[in-house]
Amino acid sequence: MSEKITIYDIAEKLNITAATVSRALNNNPKIKESTRELVLKTAASMNYKQNKLALALKSGRSNNIGVIVPRIDSNFFASVIRGIEEELHPHGYQVIICQTHEDPKRENENLYTLIDAQVDGIIMSVTDVTNENDGAFHNVLQKNVPLIFFDRSKHIEGVSSVTINDFKGGYITTKHLIDEGCRSIAHFSGDQSLEIFKNRFLGYKQALLDNGMTFKEEYVIRTKSSVDAGKEAIDTLLKLETPPDALFSSSDFAALGAIQELKERNISIPNEFCVAGFSNEPFTKFMELSITSVDQSPLEMGKMSARVFLEQVDKTNTIKIEKKVVLAPELHIRKSSSRTNF
């Protein structure tokens, strides 16, 4: 019933060799037109399907690309993956998904597994920069498999990356809050070992200094990216002697937590307190009190990563290309920080 038709079956039926069949199917110009047509017709009638595994083994290319993300069920990562899939699909690549759950061990394991599976490239967002076990990464590079980081990257020679300008994201958001009249702006930061959070913080700080405002260490709180973490953090800030009157959060979820807590205390947003987040999660624009946030254009990031991969995949044996693409962040100003008009 489930007969697997191979080129040998076709060859046998037509009394020719598999080599001829293969050539006919691949439009090799050395094949007589009549035989080609005959082979093509026979192949179709026998419902022949090329075995990609055999092809992959022979050619050394699997036409699969691995994508490693902390988790897939976050709007940001899902959108990036969507971008990657859409850009790569027309080129015949399939996307294999791996999750790390922020565990460096899983990250290494995934890298090894993907290499074992002979993927033609790996696009990933790093989990933990402090992961000292570079072995897995070097294993990838040594095998000449193109490696591309997106969003969260690591400094490894010969590795391309697609990120957004997080510094600018932090800067323009903070500047916006200043423009709205906020005078003491706090910041929720993330794991400072990750470049993205460090740069958002640096952009925030620079914007303060450039606009004649003082930077206060106590206004910077390291939080996890969750609603509860945001509630806790804002609580700490409000207990200060001189509490802030605005917040730039590196996480939309933490920003939401802060907003919920502020409302609880009857602090009016945006009049008494302005809030801005980061990532432009879908809910930020759905809220009644919509939340200002920085968009990272994840779809574009995914597509760009895929394009960088495509550029590299064929040249992999020549020179190591190291391409750093930096996308521009886009601030979406919404009610949570709009004192002027809305």
Place this chain on the structure above:
Amino acid sequence: MSEKITIYDIAEKLNITAATVSRALNNNPKIKESTRELVLKTAASMNYKQNKLALALKSGRSNNIGVIVPRIDSNFFASVIRGIEEELHPHGYQVIICQTHEDPKRENENLYTLIDAQVDGIIMSVTDVTNENDGAFHNVLQKNVPLIFFDRSKHIEGVSSVTINDFKGGYITTKHLIDEGCRSIAHFSGDQSLEIFKNRFLGYKQALLDNGMTFKEEYVIRTKSSVDAGKEAIDTLLKLETPPDALFSSSDFAALGAIQELKERNISIPNEFCVAGFSNEPFTKFMELSITSVDQSPLEMGKMSARVFLEQVDKTNTIKIEKKVVLAPELHIRKSSSRTNF
């Protein structure tokens, strides 16, 4: 540099044959303990990695499973995929993602591509039941590749499915609205050719009838799953001679649109009007006016689908098993429909 170490390299180094190396690596009991240890040690020192493609070609199993979804960047599908990945990862399977964008042509194409890629199984959510081109599906079944539908399924003999009890979801939600004192409940439905929407509608209708309320055709509106579609639809309803005082929407997004429009008209929720959605999208619980919604436990649905696949994958040559798993929906009651206490 990027030397690919094979069992032949190990064999050569040790002056034995590749067969022996293979057997040693696979813990074949016929191998002398000393040789096994020697091979294992040498393999490790040479950094040998088994070529999965060769293995796949030989064994006919790729250890890849294909997942087809309309789109990946929706919380529901992303969560299902997460569940699948987490359940299958320990078994050594990799997950290949395909998107259909609700296009039956893409659906067929993806099916063929996955079969070409020799996946060991396919887990999918159908795009369009009216898709008459069953060829792709039968091609899968004929090749004895386990096929599992989740959420949106199609009636095909020999195909297992994992769904939720949408009828019950519609029923309990409608009953809840009745219990809150609503007397004329409207319904936003989706594409009635999809079982899920038909069943939610039927559950809604039955709940009305069981509770002595009249079912009105004019209260049922077919909408797309978007905020704008919800706004439009509620507008239509409010123009009726006797407008409804509650809404059960098959889509959270449409429910949100309705809520935004109701607020615009200063209709108080939940006092004057109750709203409930479906899918339990993250934003429904984040809103200040949180939205009542039916949870479909997508993570569990993904895991269950994966388990059904695992059950079938080995028995595929024996009897065709057709397993229908139906998960229970869970109503999350929130502010948008809670008149009593919150």
Place this chain on the structure above:
DNA sequence: TACTTTCGTGTAATCGATTACATAAAAGTT
């Protein structure tokens, strides 16, 4: 001692497709 088992390893086919090289037939050239 002669014969049978057991053990450990080698030989070679196989999975399905591609392709360098060889070769026979056809066509072109002088």
Place this chain on the structure above:
DNA sequence: AACTTTTATGTAATCGATTACACGAAAGTA
């Protein structure tokens, strides 16, 4: 006619691993 070139196809190796079968050596049995 003799020779060269072109065309179309066949032969066989290759990608890397697995495994049925074969076989020599060691061990066990009578």
